[in-house]
Amino acid sequence: MKKRFFSILSATLATGLLSVSCSDEPKGGEGGGVPETGDGEYVYIVAYASGDDVGYLKQVSDISQGSIDGQTSSHNRQEVSGNQDYTAVNDKYLYNINYGSQGSAGINTISASWGLDAGYNLAKRNEFNLDGDVKARGVVGNYFVAATNASENDIAYERIKLIDTESQAVITNHGKINTDASNSAWRGQVAEHTTFSDIAQYGDYVLVGMTTKREPSSKTTTTELAFNTYIGVFTLDPSDSEKEFLKFNSLLVRNNADKPSGQVKGNSRSRTETGIEPTDDGSIYVFAQGNISNASDGAIPPSTVLKLKVENGKPTGFDDSYYVNLQEKSGGHRVWRSYYLGGTKFCLQMFSNAGDDVSTSAPRTQFAIYDAATTEFSWVENVPSDITDVALFYMIEKDKRSVTFGIETSSMKPALYTVSSDGVMKRGLEVNAETIKGVARIKKQ
């Protein structure tokens, strides 16, 4: 009897162990048959994550259809640790900025960049330190420019980071532009302290969206100037001995009570990169999301589209003849971000519900097409009704008049979705992964 008991116990233990130890095989198949490189002009880099602090990149030749399995190492998979905050540079390089410190003087973190090797395979170029936060960012020529608001001794300033993407040199981690109301180069023009909210190149100039705040602290965001629109005009000087690197030229200010507009602020807290949109015909449109209200009375301006005047290649002011109240056109929806598709078309990411305002938790899962030439506004069709997340990292293909997002829904696996200027969203490459982070393309050189 006892022998029998031991036999049963041993068999049970052995069976249990065998059954559990054989289940580590990767799940799911590769599916889709999506090639890594293909014959096309570009290689697409799909970013996704396992859900924790580990992300992955895979290269594919086509994102319009098919699926890839994020759990396998196929498609030249690369691993990315830490925060995944990607920026594509000139269809040439992919940067991930791993930042996490908040309010500190800076802590060394490992960021990285990738490009294509001679065989058109994605390869890590370098790992570098870009300590501290990165909020506003933009690409100016070969330079990646990033900015974060900070304060020191109750003086507000913008901390500038500058990378030469060709030489891979981190030119500065600690550029410093005084943005304090009383000490900045534009003092007297703005009654409060300022913070950078978008960086865009226009010819020889760098245009910077600015928001205002009553206190110098980086944690303060309240203002009484919500109905003013500010665009700073700078030039880039990578060898600036004063270590500002962005040299102030002029400030464009708009305040019109009859045609109210707000500040360029398409962010909740971090990552601001849309709003100032130069177009191929030399125009500059400003999507003033206006997603901040006056602290005293809670008054909030509408989301609008404005246009800058350009004289001799230099932005000199706001074009008063161009004013579009997007909130009226959309039936009460505010604008979250803007994406230039080429020509005069823009894709707008909108707050999902009319009346939703600046709350960071308000969903922003609706999309629209705006034609700057005709001021026509139309909702994008075929948008899933159950979107749970739209990744911040996006890819604009002006040659295709489209923008592509990584989108998660409550009923289907994560996938890339492309919005074309014809106003239709199309589900593309599906990624079997816990989350999707977006996509970039790199041109074969």
Added chain:
Amino acid sequence: MKHQEPVIRFFLLLFLTLILPVTAFARHDNSRITGKVIDKPTGQPLEYAIVELRDKDSGKFVASCATDSLGKYVLTVREPGNYTLKASYTGYSPMTKEIAIEPSEKYRLTFELEEPSLSLEEVVVRGLSEGERVARLAYNVQMMETDKYKSTTLDLSQVVDKISGIKIRETGGLGSDINVSLNGFSGKHVKIFIDGMPMDGMGSAFGLNNIPAGMAKRIEVYKGVVPIELGGDAIGGAINIVTDNTKRTRINASYSYGSFNTHKSGALVEHTTKKGFYFMVNPYQNYSDNDYKVNAKILDFATDNYLPGTREVRRFHGAYHNEAVVLKLGVTDKKWADRLIFGFIGGYEYKEIQNASTMDFVFGGRYNTATTLLPSIAYEKKFNVLKGLRVSLNGNYNFGKSFAADTVRGNYNWLGQFKPHDNNLPGERSYMKYHYRDRNGAINLKAGLMPAHGHAISLSNTLTTFSRKGHNEVESEAQLSDRYPSENFKNVLGLSYKYDYRSVWNTSIFVKNYTSHVEAYVDSDDGQSVSHHSRTDSYFGGGIASTYFAGRFVQLKASYEHTYRLPTSRELFGDGDGLELGTSDLKPEASDNINLGMTFSTAGIADHQLTADATFQYRNVTDYIRRTVSQTKGTASSVNEGSVRSLGADFGLRYSFRDLIHLGGNFCYYDMRNMTRYKSGTNVESTIYRDRIPNQPYMYGNAEAGVTLRDVALKGSMLDIQYALNYIHEFYLDWPSYNGDSTVPMQLSHDIFVSYNFGKTHNFTVSLECRNIFNEALYDNFNLQKPGRSFGIKIGYNFSK
């Protein structure tokens, strides 16, 4: 019984073959004690009576055995001297006889036991050694007597690491955090007690990894149900350190020096007078530079680019020291108290912080200090009012203070190079001079009653409190969260009933109530708003545990429990230095546990002793609390994972031949899987559904071998050589189904310990050790690198009577 004999013979033959070369040199001038244990009124033999031999002067355990079906026993004694021989049997009064042993002599002693007027529990307690009594519980418990480690430089955590089914993962060298893995669970899932009191609040100066091994008498590991007497909430099991309360005069002192400029010293003096007055003082200190080599990424400050790959560098900011003194004062064997002891632990700790929760974040100036001021009281009394009524009260309160500093105006790389901040702002990570006081209290009240023969009822209530308040002196104005304390009260009330059928079968059923209250002010929006968080939870759990002694050699155990684990103060509020962050809205974990265990032991019947044990466990956990590390911030925090299922087993095998050699090993495999099927708020199946929980070793084992040689060079001397092998299978840092590059590689390390006792009385000991002989790269659960090869020497003096 006869069915088991071939099995025993097989194992004996196997091990005899293995150790033949060694045993050939064994001396054979032993003495033998034989005899019988019988029921005095009837003269009938008593089977399974325990006969135990101890040194008369020191009380040190020498040998024990159980009687056969004829009531016969046989004990072999190597050393001549004066001994006490005690026979005990359930339901009978034990009997003790003194015996003087001469070399190569044979002795015969018969014990005639009779039933006393005392309660069953008292008989059991007196009849069996404490360790044996614990082993006979229905709970799945494993024990280790720590005698053999007293001459080593090991601390308690390193001794616990040798127990089957346990893996201690230190995050670094001396003074680093430790992480206990048991039953496939780790971290705070495993509760640690000292003499039945939770160690959570005793301060870091008094932790497993800085208490010398010599302080403990034995270590109990509960792999399944945790008895209500321990008064804690645990899902992954519990470890109870039992300190040595033997009534005797003892003096010992030791000093050790080792690699990385590690110095450890300690002394202990204790005495119990004939009138029952007891005092003990135990000061000790530890110091280490912790400057061992690690492989790390190097940031080139000139370019702000990282050099390709990793380089071997020496740690430069890991110094640690702590000094502590443990005082105990009290009385024993009084009418009003069997034991009343007032204690005090005073300790100071200084710890340089070389890196954050991952190796990618290196510091050169951060440090923490902590003081422990912990008064305690322990009271025990048996009452004659009701049969078997026993009451005990244990309490302690820690008035300790801590300080965390981050003031350097720049950053370091792993080469130790310093780069000032361009903006000259202070703080390597976050500028702070944070003074905080963590008030930890614990009080445990236990009562036991024996209403009838074989029946026992126990009641236990443990209340633990935590309160943190502090201020960062670099902040211009007090923060809201500084003005109001973060507080946590936890109460675990348990009631159990135990039925014991003639020590052949016993079963306990129990119910527990768990109550937790949390008060916190939470910076929920990056400093832009601080919200008040208050939460009270109350749950009922319960279960059953049973054990059956199948013959002389086999014990079977089975238990089921529905239990809860309440988040710890560290999980709720962090550790105060900004690297371990709190999650104040953590929910308690709930778990259904099933445990099966079997022990086979021939202990006490012959020179050859074989013990084999196997445990099997199943856990179904909801709101599993998992510790995660941020590769972006270098911080760690805890989150509720959802549903987790664990299935696993561990096996242990030990063999010893007299006290000459011992061999042993254990192996564990645990399969812990994420069972949350759908991504939150969706109908999409999660890609990590059924995936193994990362950051936890799931297959590991130890092996050890030792030989003890006597009269080497000096008459009466003893040479002890021990070898240990530690194995941990490769495990993932990310979800394994992603098959990523982030893994902790397989780790296999070897240690050797050699100690030599001088003279007959063995008062002086010199020991040498080499740990991680082949300088393997060893890591913790989150890839923090641990020390490589290290050497140590220890000189100790021990007097006991």
